Amino acid sequence: MNREDHIIHGFKATLVARAIYMLSSALLMFVLARYLLDPDGYGALYWAIGILAIVQLFADLGLSRSVARYISEYRESDPGQVPHLLRSVVTAKIVLLTVVGYALLLFHERIAAVLGDPGAAPFLAAGVLYLVVFSGSTFAQVALQGFNHLGYSAIVQAISGAGRLLFAVAFVLAGLGALGAFFGYIVGYAIAAAVGMGILYYGFYRRYETAAEYEDGLSRRLLEYSIPLTATRSANVIDKQIDIVLVGVFLNPAAVAFYTLAKQITDFVLAPAESLGFTISPNFGEQKAAGELEEARRIYQTSLTNVLLLYIPAAVGLAIVAEPFLTMVIGEDYAGAAPVLQVLAGFVVLQAITNLTSDSLDYLGRARARAVAKGGTALANLGLNVLLIPTIGVVGAAIATVATHSVYVAVNLYIVHTELGLNVVGIARTTAMICAITGVMAVTVLLVTPLVSSLLMLGGAIAVGAITWGALAVLSGLVDPGQVRSVIG
Known part of the structure; x- marks a missing residue:
């Protein structure tokens, strides 16, 4: 299999897994927001997860991606070093x-009080388990990426998404509320971590004969490279x-929701770009080492x-249909999310490039x-x-995200240009x-959007935009239908 076929194969596997993960996440979001939790409960759940994501930094550092980089390099040149x-x-x-989990267990009540919501203490206490299983799941995915076996990495991701959906909904239906949904997350990640670490151990670690000396x-170098990561x-x-954390601190759980x-x-819209980036990145390290710039x-x-x-047309379309989409699909209680989504539509394009x-x-060695x-843009x-946030509310958080991410994307593209010499x-x-093309598509969608009064008509408006985009993309030569069919097949 040549490199391009390998990339396409890996992209398909990753995209399928990402589709399972994002579909399960979408179903979880829909069921929790529309049927099982009110905005306050929904906001409390994801506020706690946001806090734990920051705590997770101290438990993981950049070790996973650092070892993935060196696995990618040494699995061919000196495979005996891989077990080390x-x-x-x-x-x-x-x-x-161990250290971070103990500290969190010891101070979880104090942390919740300092952040202004003592009710978050049970989430933070259970967060000790969350840190362990989430760390195991993500480490397995990234390490398997380093081995350039994206199918296995995709399996781990798909399991975590499906597991979260199944157990979160089950625990909420059992009467455990938002905290039950959080335990559903824990169980889903625990199953994914067990599967992922098992694949890593039996499928890869035991495959390599350990070198006599490290x-x-x-x-x-492994630790040094983990610092910029x-x-x-x-x-x-x-x-x-x-x-998310600051919206909860300055505003309320509903605003967080x-x-x-x-x-x-x-995130759902960005799944294909994430899959493509995850698929092609290990190849850059290999190509640079081989001088194939x-x-x-x-x-x-x-x-x-x-x-x-x-993504440029997708972002524009998302901004146009944001309000009817949220009110018809999620419910009138979440109409307040529409202006936020419209601003974040710009973030979709930026994050797709990112x-x-x-x-x-990272694989090109430009992590520093x-x-x-x-760091500067963060x-x-x-x-x-x-x-x-305190001055203009929750929309202010979205504006801050788009403004600073624009600078980050520009810098990233410049760094890639210095490495590869882009046209x-x-x-x-x-x-x-x-x-x-996007401008023409936007006009057609804007003309039909005022007529939208049901989900069927909303789907029709989206279809009009998609058909317009597809026709113009083919006529302009940007899309080759034959090439698309060959990739899909």
Whole structure:
């Protein structure tokens, strides 16, 4: 199988798993928001998860992605070092989880009180279990990515999504409320972690004959490379979660529900871009090591063009139909999320580019530069959130996210350009054509949206936009139907 076929195969596997994960997440969001929890309960659940995502930083650091990078490098050049790498990271993660988990168990009530919601204490106490199982699940996924076996990584992700859906709904129906939904998350991640670690151990760790000695300096380089990755991941989590936490601190659980719901919808829309970025990134490390920069450039530019072709129209369409979509699908109680979703539609395009680019920079060895950019924009995001949320409300958090992420994307693209020498003029010309197509599509959707009064008519409005986009994309030559059929097949 050549590299392009391998990428397509991995993309399909990852996309299917991501589809299962996102479909289960969408069903969970829909069932919890529309039927099982009120906005306050929904907000309380995801506020606690946002806090734990920040705590998780201290339990994981950047070790998972660091070891994935070195697995990708050593599995071909010196496979005997792979068991040493895995043992080092697993040992370090056990120590970190023990320390952070004990501290959280000891101070969970005090943390909840300081953040202004003593009622969150039970979530934080149970969060000790959440940290362990979530860490195991994500480590297995990233390590399997380092082995470039994306199908296994995809399985772990799919299991976590399906497990969360099944057990969260079951526990809420059993009368356990938002806390029951949280335990559903824990059980889902626990099953995924068990499967993932089992695949990692029996399928990969035992496959390699351990070298007699750990390569001198390798463990030091592993830890050193984890430092910029830790900074990047910390900034990324803060960028994604601190706004949710601050909305809860400055406003109320219902506002958290509106903001979280809007961000979850953007996550669903972004699944294909995340799958593509996850699939192609290990290949950049291999191509750089082999001196195949021309091939790396071609793959990245093709992927970027396809992402822009899909997500610029998707973002515009999402902004147009945000209000009828939320009120008809989720319920009138969540109409307050519409303006947030409209602002975050801009974030969809930015995050799609980020999903394609960020992991690739790690495998190109530019994690340090990306960490600096992410750290700076995350601090700016924090400052803007503190400034805007108390003054203009929950929409202020969305504005802060879009503004700071725009800077981060620009820096990422510049770093990729310095590594690969992108055809900037060609990319700009294609982007202008995509924007023109999007403008025509937007006009057609705006003309039919005032007529929408039911879910069927909403689906019709979306279909009109999709058909318009598809026809123009084919007529302009941006989409080759034959090539699309060959990829799908």
